[in-house]
Amino acid sequence: MKKKNVCVAFSTQKGGAGKTTLTVLTASYLYYVKGYSVAVVDCDYPQYSIARMRERDIRMATEDDYYKRLAYEQFTRLDRKMYPVITSVPEKAAETARTLVEKDRYDLIFLDLPGTVNAEGILYALSQMDYIFCPVSADRVVLESSLRFASRIGEKLVATGRSNIKGLYLVWNMVDGREKTELYEVYEQVIAELGLKVLKTFLPDSKRFRRELSAGHRPLFRSTMFPADRALVRGSHLDALVEEIAEIVIE
Structure with missing residues:
Protein backbone atom coordinates (compact mmCIF):
# COMPACT_ATOMS: atom_id res chain seq x y z
CA MET A 1 0.00 0.00 0.00
CA LYS A 2 1.48 3.29 -1.12
CA LYS A 3 -1.56 5.28 -0.16
CA LYS A 4 -4.17 5.01 2.56
CA ASN A 5 -7.40 6.73 3.50
CA VAL A 6 -8.93 6.27 0.05
CA CYS A 7 -12.54 7.52 0.13
CA VAL A 8 -15.09 5.56 -1.88
CA ALA A 9 -18.84 5.97 -2.40
CA PHE A 10 -21.43 3.77 -4.08
CA SER A 11 -23.77 6.54 -5.08
CA THR A 12 -26.85 7.11 -7.20
CA GLN A 13 -29.99 9.20 -7.06
CA LYS A 14 -32.38 6.27 -7.57
CA GLY A 15 -33.61 4.43 -4.49
CA GLY A 16 -33.45 0.65 -4.55
CA ALA A 17 -30.46 0.53 -6.90
CA GLY A 18 -28.37 -1.27 -4.28
CA LYS A 19 -25.85 1.34 -3.15
CA THR A 20 -26.18 0.52 0.56
CA THR A 21 -26.02 -3.24 -0.02
CA LEU A 22 -22.94 -2.83 -2.23
CA THR A 23 -21.29 -0.66 0.41
CA VAL A 24 -21.79 -3.29 3.12
CA LEU A 25 -20.84 -6.27 0.95
CA THR A 26 -17.66 -4.62 -0.36
CA ALA A 27 -16.56 -3.23 3.01
CA SER A 28 -17.15 -6.54 4.81
CA TYR A 29 -15.42 -8.61 2.13
CA LEU A 30 -12.38 -6.34 2.05
CA TYR A 31 -12.15 -6.26 5.85
CA TYR A 32 -13.03 -9.80 6.93
CA VAL A 33 -11.76 -11.74 3.89
CA LYS A 34 -8.98 -9.66 2.32
CA GLY A 35 -7.64 -8.11 5.52
CA TYR A 36 -7.83 -4.44 4.59
CA SER A 37 -8.55 -1.78 7.19
CA VAL A 38 -11.88 -0.12 6.40
CA ALA A 39 -14.43 2.23 7.94
CA VAL A 40 -17.96 3.21 6.92
CA VAL A 41 -19.50 6.65 7.33
CA ASP A 42 -23.29 6.35 7.10
CA CYS A 43 -24.63 9.69 5.89
CA ASP A 44 -27.93 8.38 4.54
CA TYR A 45 -30.00 10.53 6.89
CA PRO A 46 -32.56 9.81 8.26
CA GLN A 47 -32.64 6.10 7.33
CA TYR A 48 -29.10 5.30 8.47
CA ASP A 65 -25.60 -18.21 21.22
CA TYR A 66 -24.92 -19.39 17.65
CA TYR A 67 -23.89 -15.93 16.42
CA LYS A 68 -22.13 -15.21 19.71
CA ARG A 69 -19.88 -18.22 19.12
CA LEU A 70 -19.43 -17.34 15.46
CA ALA A 71 -18.39 -13.79 16.35
CA TYR A 72 -15.98 -14.99 19.04
CA GLU A 73 -14.31 -17.46 16.66
CA GLN A 74 -14.02 -14.88 13.91
CA PHE A 75 -12.59 -12.03 15.97
CA THR A 76 -10.20 -14.39 17.76
CA ARG A 77 -8.93 -15.60 14.38
CA LEU A 78 -8.64 -12.09 12.94
CA ASP A 79 -7.31 -10.60 16.19
CA ARG A 80 -9.33 -7.41 15.63
CA LYS A 81 -12.84 -6.10 16.16
CA MET A 82 -15.54 -5.02 13.71
CA TYR A 83 -14.77 -2.17 11.38
CA PRO A 84 -16.25 1.16 12.57
CA ARG A 98 -11.25 13.57 8.22
CA THR A 99 -11.94 13.06 11.92
CA LEU A 100 -11.69 9.30 11.40
CA VAL A 101 -8.30 9.49 9.71
CA GLU A 102 -6.97 11.77 12.42
CA LYS A 103 -7.61 8.98 14.93
CA ASP A 104 -6.43 6.05 12.81
CA ARG A 105 -5.25 5.03 9.35
CA TYR A 106 -7.56 3.19 6.98
CA ASP A 107 -6.99 1.64 3.60
CA LEU A 108 -10.52 2.53 2.54
CA ILE A 109 -13.29 4.71 3.91
CA PHE A 110 -16.74 4.10 2.45
CA LEU A 111 -19.42 6.79 2.52
CA ASP A 112 -23.10 5.91 2.14
CA LEU A 113 -24.91 9.03 0.92
CA PRO A 114 -28.58 9.91 0.27
CA GLY A 115 -29.83 9.20 -3.22
CA THR A 116 -30.13 12.74 -4.55
CA VAL A 117 -27.61 15.33 -5.61
CA ASN A 118 -30.07 18.05 -4.60
CA ALA A 119 -29.76 17.34 -0.87
CA GLU A 120 -27.61 19.80 1.07
CA GLY A 121 -23.94 18.92 1.04
CA ILE A 122 -24.18 15.98 -1.41
CA LEU A 123 -22.20 17.51 -4.26
CA TYR A 124 -19.49 18.68 -1.90
CA ALA A 125 -19.29 15.26 -0.23
CA LEU A 126 -19.06 13.57 -3.63
CA SER A 127 -16.36 16.01 -4.70
CA GLN A 128 -14.22 14.82 -1.78
CA MET A 129 -14.38 11.16 -2.84
CA ASP A 130 -11.44 9.50 -4.56
CA TYR A 131 -13.69 7.07 -6.42
CA ILE A 132 -17.44 6.87 -7.09
CA PHE A 133 -19.25 3.72 -8.20
CA CYS A 134 -22.79 4.16 -9.47
CA PRO A 135 -25.03 1.05 -9.41
CA VAL A 136 -27.29 0.69 -12.44
CA SER A 137 -29.85 -1.86 -13.56
CA ALA A 138 -31.54 -2.58 -16.87
CA ASP A 139 -34.81 -1.04 -15.70
CA ARG A 140 -35.29 1.92 -18.05
CA VAL A 141 -36.36 4.36 -15.31
CA VAL A 142 -33.49 3.37 -13.03
CA LEU A 143 -30.97 3.43 -15.86
CA GLU A 144 -32.00 6.85 -17.16
CA SER A 145 -31.93 8.31 -13.66
CA SER A 146 -28.52 6.78 -12.92
CA LEU A 147 -27.06 7.98 -16.20
CA ARG A 148 -28.26 11.52 -15.54
CA PHE A 149 -26.69 11.35 -12.10
CA ALA A 150 -23.36 9.99 -13.34
CA SER A 151 -23.26 12.46 -16.24
CA ARG A 152 -23.90 15.37 -13.90
CA ILE A 153 -21.12 14.25 -11.56
CA GLY A 154 -18.81 13.79 -14.52
CA GLU A 155 -19.58 17.20 -16.00
CA LYS A 156 -19.69 19.29 -12.82
CA LEU A 157 -16.98 17.62 -10.76
CA VAL A 158 -14.67 15.35 -12.75
CA ALA A 159 -14.33 17.27 -16.03
CA THR A 160 -13.90 20.63 -14.29
CA GLY A 161 -11.21 19.36 -11.95
CA ARG A 162 -13.12 20.78 -8.98
CA SER A 163 -12.92 17.58 -6.98
CA ASN A 173 -26.46 -4.66 -10.47
CA MET A 174 -29.49 -6.99 -10.27
CA VAL A 175 -28.77 -8.39 -13.72
CA ASP A 176 -31.20 -10.92 -15.13
CA GLY A 177 -28.98 -13.57 -16.71
CA ARG A 178 -31.52 -14.15 -19.46
CA GLU A 179 -31.12 -10.54 -20.59
CA LYS A 180 -27.31 -10.16 -20.39
CA THR A 181 -26.94 -10.20 -24.15
CA GLU A 182 -28.11 -7.79 -26.84
CA LEU A 183 -30.06 -5.56 -24.42
CA TYR A 184 -26.96 -4.81 -22.36
CA GLU A 185 -24.85 -4.31 -25.47
CA VAL A 186 -27.22 -1.53 -26.53
CA TYR A 187 -27.15 0.02 -23.06
CA GLU A 188 -23.36 -0.12 -22.89
CA GLN A 189 -23.12 1.57 -26.27
CA VAL A 190 -25.20 4.45 -24.88
CA ILE A 191 -22.99 4.54 -21.77
CA ALA A 192 -19.86 4.70 -23.93
CA GLU A 193 -21.33 7.53 -26.00
CA LEU A 194 -21.81 9.50 -22.77
CA GLY A 195 -18.14 9.04 -21.98
CA LEU A 196 -18.85 6.92 -18.91
CA LYS A 197 -16.99 3.79 -17.78
CA VAL A 198 -18.62 0.56 -16.62
CA LEU A 199 -17.04 -2.26 -14.63
CA LYS A 200 -16.63 -5.62 -16.35
CA THR A 201 -18.09 -7.54 -13.40
CA PHE A 202 -21.86 -7.52 -12.87
CA LEU A 203 -23.99 -8.78 -9.99
CA PRO A 204 -26.93 -11.06 -10.75
CA ASP A 205 -30.46 -10.53 -9.50
CA SER A 206 -30.61 -12.88 -6.53
CA LYS A 207 -32.43 -13.09 -3.22
CA ARG A 208 -29.17 -14.02 -1.52
CA PHE A 209 -28.18 -10.32 -1.46
CA ARG A 210 -30.90 -9.69 1.13
CA ARG A 211 -29.89 -12.47 3.53
CA GLU A 212 -28.96 -11.08 6.95
CA LEU A 213 -28.51 -12.67 10.37
CA SER A 214 -31.64 -14.62 11.24
CA ALA A 215 -33.02 -16.68 14.09
CA GLY A 216 -33.00 -19.67 11.75
CA HIS A 217 -29.20 -19.40 11.33
CA ARG A 218 -29.38 -19.63 7.56
CA PRO A 219 -26.18 -18.85 5.65
CA LEU A 220 -25.92 -15.05 5.60
CA PHE A 221 -24.78 -12.70 2.88
CA ARG A 222 -25.27 -9.10 4.00
CA LEU A 241 -16.44 -7.42 -8.22
CA VAL A 242 -14.44 -6.68 -5.08
CA GLU A 243 -11.22 -7.76 -6.78
CA GLU A 244 -11.95 -5.46 -9.74
CA ILE A 245 -12.75 -2.54 -7.45
CA ALA A 246 -9.63 -3.19 -5.35
CA GLU A 247 -7.44 -3.12 -8.48
CA ILE A 248 -8.83 0.33 -9.27
CA VAL A 249 -8.85 2.04 -5.89
CA ILE A 250 -5.92 0.51 -4.01
CA GLU A 251 -2.64 1.96 -5.24
Whole structure:
Protein backbone atom coordinates (compact mmCIF):
# COMPACT_ATOMS: atom_id res chain seq x y z
CA MET A 1 0.00 0.00 0.00
CA LYS A 2 1.48 3.29 -1.12
CA LYS A 3 -1.56 5.28 -0.16
CA LYS A 4 -4.17 5.01 2.56
CA ASN A 5 -7.40 6.73 3.50
CA VAL A 6 -8.93 6.27 0.05
CA CYS A 7 -12.54 7.52 0.13
CA VAL A 8 -15.09 5.56 -1.88
CA ALA A 9 -18.84 5.97 -2.40
CA PHE A 10 -21.43 3.77 -4.08
CA SER A 11 -23.77 6.54 -5.08
CA THR A 12 -26.85 7.11 -7.20
CA GLN A 13 -29.99 9.20 -7.06
CA LYS A 14 -32.38 6.27 -7.57
CA GLY A 15 -33.61 4.43 -4.49
CA GLY A 16 -33.45 0.65 -4.55
CA ALA A 17 -30.46 0.53 -6.90
CA GLY A 18 -28.37 -1.27 -4.28
CA LYS A 19 -25.85 1.34 -3.15
CA THR A 20 -26.18 0.52 0.56
CA THR A 21 -26.02 -3.24 -0.02
CA LEU A 22 -22.94 -2.83 -2.23
CA THR A 23 -21.29 -0.66 0.41
CA VAL A 24 -21.79 -3.29 3.12
CA LEU A 25 -20.84 -6.27 0.95
CA THR A 26 -17.66 -4.62 -0.36
CA ALA A 27 -16.56 -3.23 3.01
CA SER A 28 -17.15 -6.54 4.81
CA TYR A 29 -15.42 -8.61 2.13
CA LEU A 30 -12.38 -6.34 2.05
CA TYR A 31 -12.15 -6.26 5.85
CA TYR A 32 -13.03 -9.80 6.93
CA VAL A 33 -11.76 -11.74 3.89
CA LYS A 34 -8.98 -9.66 2.32
CA GLY A 35 -7.64 -8.11 5.52
CA TYR A 36 -7.83 -4.44 4.59
CA SER A 37 -8.55 -1.78 7.19
CA VAL A 38 -11.88 -0.12 6.40
CA ALA A 39 -14.43 2.23 7.94
CA VAL A 40 -17.96 3.21 6.92
CA VAL A 41 -19.50 6.65 7.33
CA ASP A 42 -23.29 6.35 7.10
CA CYS A 43 -24.63 9.69 5.89
CA ASP A 44 -27.93 8.38 4.54
CA TYR A 45 -30.00 10.53 6.89
CA PRO A 46 -32.56 9.81 8.26
CA GLN A 47 -32.64 6.10 7.33
CA TYR A 48 -29.10 5.30 8.47
CA SER A 49 -29.55 1.82 7.01
CA ILE A 50 -25.99 0.63 7.62
CA ALA A 51 -25.88 1.91 11.21
CA ARG A 52 -29.17 0.14 11.91
CA MET A 53 -27.84 -3.02 10.29
CA ARG A 54 -24.85 -2.85 12.64
CA GLU A 55 -27.26 -2.51 15.58
CA ARG A 56 -29.17 -5.60 14.41
CA ASP A 57 -25.93 -7.54 13.96
CA ILE A 58 -24.74 -6.68 17.46
CA ARG A 59 -28.12 -7.51 18.97
CA MET A 60 -28.20 -10.93 17.28
CA ALA A 61 -24.60 -11.67 18.30
CA THR A 62 -25.40 -10.68 21.87
CA GLU A 63 -28.68 -12.53 22.26
CA ASP A 64 -28.13 -15.60 20.05
CA ASP A 65 -25.60 -18.21 21.22
CA TYR A 66 -24.92 -19.39 17.65
CA TYR A 67 -23.89 -15.93 16.42
CA LYS A 68 -22.13 -15.21 19.71
CA ARG A 69 -19.88 -18.22 19.12
CA LEU A 70 -19.43 -17.34 15.46
CA ALA A 71 -18.39 -13.79 16.35
CA TYR A 72 -15.98 -14.99 19.04
CA GLU A 73 -14.31 -17.46 16.66
CA GLN A 74 -14.02 -14.88 13.91
CA PHE A 75 -12.59 -12.03 15.97
CA THR A 76 -10.20 -14.39 17.76
CA ARG A 77 -8.93 -15.60 14.38
CA LEU A 78 -8.64 -12.09 12.94
CA ASP A 79 -7.31 -10.60 16.19
CA ARG A 80 -9.33 -7.41 15.63
CA LYS A 81 -12.84 -6.10 16.16
CA MET A 82 -15.54 -5.02 13.71
CA TYR A 83 -14.77 -2.17 11.38
CA PRO A 84 -16.25 1.16 12.57
CA VAL A 85 -19.62 2.38 11.31
CA ILE A 86 -20.03 6.10 12.04
CA THR A 87 -23.15 8.16 11.42
CA SER A 88 -23.01 11.67 10.00
CA VAL A 89 -25.02 13.98 7.73
CA PRO A 90 -24.19 14.76 4.08
CA GLU A 91 -22.98 18.30 4.69
CA LYS A 92 -20.52 17.01 7.32
CA ALA A 93 -19.53 13.78 5.57
CA ALA A 94 -16.07 14.95 4.53
CA GLU A 95 -15.44 16.42 7.98
CA THR A 96 -16.44 13.14 9.64
CA ALA A 97 -14.09 11.21 7.34
CA ARG A 98 -11.25 13.57 8.22
CA THR A 99 -11.94 13.06 11.92
CA LEU A 100 -11.69 9.30 11.40
CA VAL A 101 -8.30 9.49 9.71
CA GLU A 102 -6.97 11.77 12.42
CA LYS A 103 -7.61 8.98 14.93
CA ASP A 104 -6.43 6.05 12.81
CA ARG A 105 -5.25 5.03 9.35
CA TYR A 106 -7.56 3.19 6.98
CA ASP A 107 -6.99 1.64 3.60
CA LEU A 108 -10.52 2.53 2.54
CA ILE A 109 -13.29 4.71 3.91
CA PHE A 110 -16.74 4.10 2.45
CA LEU A 111 -19.42 6.79 2.52
CA ASP A 112 -23.10 5.91 2.14
CA LEU A 113 -24.91 9.03 0.92
CA PRO A 114 -28.58 9.91 0.27
CA GLY A 115 -29.83 9.20 -3.22
CA THR A 116 -30.13 12.74 -4.55
CA VAL A 117 -27.61 15.33 -5.61
CA ASN A 118 -30.07 18.05 -4.60
CA ALA A 119 -29.76 17.34 -0.87
CA GLU A 120 -27.61 19.80 1.07
CA GLY A 121 -23.94 18.92 1.04
CA ILE A 122 -24.18 15.98 -1.41
CA LEU A 123 -22.20 17.51 -4.26
CA TYR A 124 -19.49 18.68 -1.90
CA ALA A 125 -19.29 15.26 -0.23
CA LEU A 126 -19.06 13.57 -3.63
CA SER A 127 -16.36 16.01 -4.70
CA GLN A 128 -14.22 14.82 -1.78
CA MET A 129 -14.38 11.16 -2.84
CA ASP A 130 -11.44 9.50 -4.56
CA TYR A 131 -13.69 7.07 -6.42
CA ILE A 132 -17.44 6.87 -7.09
CA PHE A 133 -19.25 3.72 -8.20
CA CYS A 134 -22.79 4.16 -9.47
CA PRO A 135 -25.03 1.05 -9.41
CA VAL A 136 -27.29 0.69 -12.44
CA SER A 137 -29.85 -1.86 -13.56
CA ALA A 138 -31.54 -2.58 -16.87
CA ASP A 139 -34.81 -1.04 -15.70
CA ARG A 140 -35.29 1.92 -18.05
CA VAL A 141 -36.36 4.36 -15.31
CA VAL A 142 -33.49 3.37 -13.03
CA LEU A 143 -30.97 3.43 -15.86
CA GLU A 144 -32.00 6.85 -17.16
CA SER A 145 -31.93 8.31 -13.66
CA SER A 146 -28.52 6.78 -12.92
CA LEU A 147 -27.06 7.98 -16.20
CA ARG A 148 -28.26 11.52 -15.54
CA PHE A 149 -26.69 11.35 -12.10
CA ALA A 150 -23.36 9.99 -13.34
CA SER A 151 -23.26 12.46 -16.24
CA ARG A 152 -23.90 15.37 -13.90
CA ILE A 153 -21.12 14.25 -11.56
CA GLY A 154 -18.81 13.79 -14.52
CA GLU A 155 -19.58 17.20 -16.00
CA LYS A 156 -19.69 19.29 -12.82
CA LEU A 157 -16.98 17.62 -10.76
CA VAL A 158 -14.67 15.35 -12.75
CA ALA A 159 -14.33 17.27 -16.03
CA THR A 160 -13.90 20.63 -14.29
CA GLY A 161 -11.21 19.36 -11.95
CA ARG A 162 -13.12 20.78 -8.98
CA SER A 163 -12.92 17.58 -6.98
CA ASN A 164 -10.66 14.84 -5.67
CA ILE A 165 -12.38 12.28 -7.90
CA LYS A 166 -9.92 10.01 -9.70
CA GLY A 167 -12.49 7.65 -11.16
CA LEU A 168 -16.24 7.38 -11.81
CA TYR A 169 -17.60 3.97 -12.77
CA LEU A 170 -20.98 2.37 -13.37
CA VAL A 171 -21.73 -1.06 -11.88
CA TRP A 172 -24.34 -3.39 -13.35
CA ASN A 173 -26.46 -4.66 -10.47
CA MET A 174 -29.49 -6.99 -10.27
CA VAL A 175 -28.77 -8.39 -13.72
CA ASP A 176 -31.20 -10.92 -15.13
CA GLY A 177 -28.98 -13.57 -16.71
CA ARG A 178 -31.52 -14.15 -19.46
CA GLU A 179 -31.12 -10.54 -20.59
CA LYS A 180 -27.31 -10.16 -20.39
CA THR A 181 -26.94 -10.20 -24.15
CA GLU A 182 -28.11 -7.79 -26.84
CA LEU A 183 -30.06 -5.56 -24.42
CA TYR A 184 -26.96 -4.81 -22.36
CA GLU A 185 -24.85 -4.31 -25.47
CA VAL A 186 -27.22 -1.53 -26.53
CA TYR A 187 -27.15 0.02 -23.06
CA GLU A 188 -23.36 -0.12 -22.89
CA GLN A 189 -23.12 1.57 -26.27
CA VAL A 190 -25.20 4.45 -24.88
CA ILE A 191 -22.99 4.54 -21.77
CA ALA A 192 -19.86 4.70 -23.93
CA GLU A 193 -21.33 7.53 -26.00
CA LEU A 194 -21.81 9.50 -22.77
CA GLY A 195 -18.14 9.04 -21.98
CA LEU A 196 -18.85 6.92 -18.91
CA LYS A 197 -16.99 3.79 -17.78
CA VAL A 198 -18.62 0.56 -16.62
CA LEU A 199 -17.04 -2.26 -14.63
CA LYS A 200 -16.63 -5.62 -16.35
CA THR A 201 -18.09 -7.54 -13.40
CA PHE A 202 -21.86 -7.52 -12.87
CA LEU A 203 -23.99 -8.78 -9.99
CA PRO A 204 -26.93 -11.06 -10.75
CA ASP A 205 -30.46 -10.53 -9.50
CA SER A 206 -30.61 -12.88 -6.53
CA LYS A 207 -32.43 -13.09 -3.22
CA ARG A 208 -29.17 -14.02 -1.52
CA PHE A 209 -28.18 -10.32 -1.46
CA ARG A 210 -30.90 -9.69 1.13
CA ARG A 211 -29.89 -12.47 3.53
CA GLU A 212 -28.96 -11.08 6.95
CA LEU A 213 -28.51 -12.67 10.37
CA SER A 214 -31.64 -14.62 11.24
CA ALA A 215 -33.02 -16.68 14.09
CA GLY A 216 -33.00 -19.67 11.75
CA HIS A 217 -29.20 -19.40 11.33
CA ARG A 218 -29.38 -19.63 7.56
CA PRO A 219 -26.18 -18.85 5.65
CA LEU A 220 -25.92 -15.05 5.60
CA PHE A 221 -24.78 -12.70 2.88
CA ARG A 222 -25.27 -9.10 4.00
CA SER A 223 -23.76 -8.16 7.35
CA THR A 224 -21.46 -5.59 8.95
CA MET A 225 -20.17 -8.21 11.39
CA PHE A 226 -19.45 -11.16 9.10
CA PRO A 227 -18.39 -11.66 5.48
CA ALA A 228 -20.79 -13.20 3.00
CA ASP A 229 -21.04 -16.98 3.36
CA ARG A 230 -18.56 -18.71 1.05
CA ALA A 231 -21.17 -21.01 -0.45
CA LEU A 232 -23.40 -18.05 -1.27
CA VAL A 233 -20.50 -16.08 -2.74
CA ARG A 234 -20.15 -18.73 -5.45
CA GLY A 235 -22.16 -17.56 -8.44
CA SER A 236 -22.80 -14.12 -6.92
CA HIS A 237 -19.77 -12.49 -8.65
CA LEU A 238 -19.15 -10.60 -5.38
CA ASP A 239 -15.57 -11.84 -5.11
CA ALA A 240 -14.81 -10.83 -8.70
CA LEU A 241 -16.44 -7.42 -8.22
CA VAL A 242 -14.44 -6.68 -5.08
CA GLU A 243 -11.22 -7.76 -6.78
CA GLU A 244 -11.95 -5.46 -9.74
CA ILE A 245 -12.75 -2.54 -7.45
CA ALA A 246 -9.63 -3.19 -5.35
CA GLU A 247 -7.44 -3.12 -8.48
CA ILE A 248 -8.83 0.33 -9.27
CA VAL A 249 -8.85 2.04 -5.89
CA ILE A 250 -5.92 0.51 -4.01
CA GLU A 251 -2.64 1.96 -5.24
